[in-house]
Amino acid sequence: MVSKHFGESWCHEHLADQGLIQLLEKVDTDLVQEARLKGCLLCGGKLHRSDCERKPRGGPQWDVRFSLCCSREGCRRRHTPASVRFMGRRVYAELVVVLVSAVLHGLKPERVHCLREALGIDRRTLERWRQWWLGIFQESSFWREARARFMPPLCHKTMPLPLCVSFEVERRDRLLDLLKFLAPITTPTAWKGLVM
Ligand SMILES: [Zn+2]
Numbered sequence: 001m002v003s004k005h006f007g008e009s010w011c012h013e014h015l016a017d018q019g020l021i022q023l024l025e026k027v028d029t030d031l032v033q034e035a036r037l038k039g040c041l042l043c044g045g046k047l048h049r050s051d052c053e054r055k056p057r058g059g060p061q062w063d064v065r066f067s068l069c070c071s072r073e074g075c076r077r078r079h080t081p082a083s084v085r086f087m088g089r090r091v092y093a094e095l096v097v098v099l100v101s102a103v104l105h106g107l108k109p110e111r112v113h114c115l116r117e118a119l120g121i122d123r124r125t126l127e128r129w130r131q132w133w134l135g136i137f138q139e140s141s142f143w144r145e146a147r148a149r150f151m152p153p154l155c156h157k158t159m160p161l162p163l164c165v166s167f168e169v170e171r172r173d174r175l176l177d178l179l180k181f182l183a184p185i186t187t188p189t190a191w192k193g194l195v196m
Contacts, residue, residue: 049067
């Protein structure tokens with residue numbers, strides 16, 4: 001029997017962890033409540049919930065991304081807060097994008113094939129993610145600022161694997177910390193600068 005790559009096992013464990021799935025939804029609930037309390041950033045008006053239908057491809061079984069809308073006539077601006085579940089307009093859950101992109105580095109091609117089959121992700125999608133982590137993500141203002149806190153500097157050729165290793169994401173609470181760390185780039189506004 002071929003032994004599994006170390007990252008592959010925590011990747012599978014996290015993706016099957018229903019407690020984690022619920023926890024992420026809870027964190028997003030907190031994030032939307034915090035944003036609601038701040039009110040409309042444009043006019044100071046009250047915000048009300050106006051969630052957007054979002055079902056991540058291949059699961060987890062989430063139905064909506066939490067969002068807010070200004071209640072003031074003439075403004076009605078939508079405010080979609082940061083999330084630990086959804087990453088901009090990506091159709092897969094952030095958890096999947098991060099973990100799968102990380103474990104790809106170091107996996108043999110046949111294991112990559114198994115992982116793709118198991119999660120129903122096509123080759124081009126994986127390649128797009130890889131390119132994004134190696135290019136746009138690292139050139140983003142978010143990462144240019146954030147990378148300074150990692151000493152020694154993280155290997156840029158295998159991102160996001162070194163991020164996962166640095167956060168010790170085999171632990172559920174540390175994985176949550178990583179997703180919170182990345183949350184600022186998940187809003188539609190931030191995402192505009194992060195797409196190819
Ligand atoms: Zn407003």
